[in-house]
Amino acid sequence: MIRTVRAAALAGALAVAAVGCGTDTTEPAVDGSINGTVTVFAAASLTETFTELGQRFEAAHPGTKVVYSFGASSALAEQIKQGAPADVFASAAPKDMQQVVDAGDITAAPVTFVRNRLEIVVPQGNPGNITGLADFGETEPKIALCAEQVPCGAAGTAVFEVAGVDPRPDTREADVKAVLTKVALGEVDAALVYRTDVRAAGNKVEGIEFPEADRAMTDYPVAPLAKAPNAAAAAAFVEFIGSEQARTVFGQAGFDTP
């Protein structure tokens, strides 16, 4: 146990030194040098795709184990700044990634690996007869939106501005999953969530696409962390997230891959 910790610490120190020397970290790591636990802090909207990719990564690199902490990007960024022992950070907002960069916790430039677009979501059967963004400005339907402080809320504000609609929400939820729950339970007639969330919710909800979504795409940056306890595996995992195999998984889940 102590030996692994020491080895990891040594590997981490070496990696930091290597990065400090300007080594290109995108070089494929030599198989066999990668083992142990990779701790990935990822935005909640990546839960399904990252869980699947983690299993594939473990299969590709025997001896590795991927451990996740899913949550709001802002909360994860704060935890990383406070010294949480994470190897990789995948954020649902460039803003939160930038905070970690500014704090000096990332040495390589973060890479945008997927993009996500908003979609209107309604309960199965569309009881509110929602047809488009304009319905969000009416008084009658019950509307849920993300809080403006979180990425999906900021993206929502942007599309409403483009569409010239003044939304009248009944509630502004703390995260996108909470919004989706309200729709799945039929408590609200319409909401704005990401296309990936609509896909993940299955047949409890229906999605309605709208053209303005192109104008407020959400970028997802990923980066290995400077203080990664397992730097070699962190670099390999980030590389794997950009692989063709991963792009297929993301595409099936409803993400746009750049």
Added chain:
Amino acid sequence: MTEVARRRAVRGRRPLILVLPAVCGLAFLILPLVGLLLRAPWRSLPERLSSPEVVEALQLSLVCATAATVVCVVLGIPLAWLLARGDLPGLGLVRALVTVPLVLPPVVGGVALLLVLGRRGIIGRHLEEWFGFSLPFTTPGVIVAEAFVAMPFLVIAVEGALRGADPRYEEAAATLGASRWLTFRRVTLPSVMPGVVAGAVLCWARALGEFGATITFAGNFPGTTTTMPLAVYMALETNPEDAIVLSLVLLAVSVVVLAALRDRWTRGPM
């Protein structure tokens, strides 16, 4: 041996082995609060506090927590009386069920409330049909969520007081010809008043800090359902310093109310 000397002798026999963990426990509870105080942006405090959003959230919090406490008192005292004085079979199970909201994660409580009182809920469906009224996303919804989470505190406190009360006074009142209701009102209730007040204060404090059930059942909309804890959570996303200020306000309100009521009404520690 004087009183003072005797007390000193007793104090001398207190096991020192308990003092260290006691101090650690106290530090564990107090240090996070000290951290809040140290990190608080004192200089910009007045302007942050006078923002309309903060005033609105605090007002809503105080109104809702007080209304929830009233609901808990009206429904909780009779329930506590039933648990303490009733002789029905299965009361043990009822008592266990009453304490469920204490251990249930509040978010789950919120979902449970939605499933019953939401627009498609077992009861909520009919509220919508008959009265065109639905609880979620409304201020009454906040009160319902807070009362659900806080009521066990009151019930447990009052039931404890009732069990500790001497039933002979009630019997005496009954032999003197008082009706059951009169006995309850004039004998039982006054004798457990400290317990009722202590329970109500705890209940109010719990309602004031309630977050999970509120945001899940009542949602989050400024002026309607955004209570202080929700405002704190949202502020953390963008402006941690605002969140600290809001937390300090909650802390101050709780401490002042708890201290004032404890010294005035309750005998001994709660």
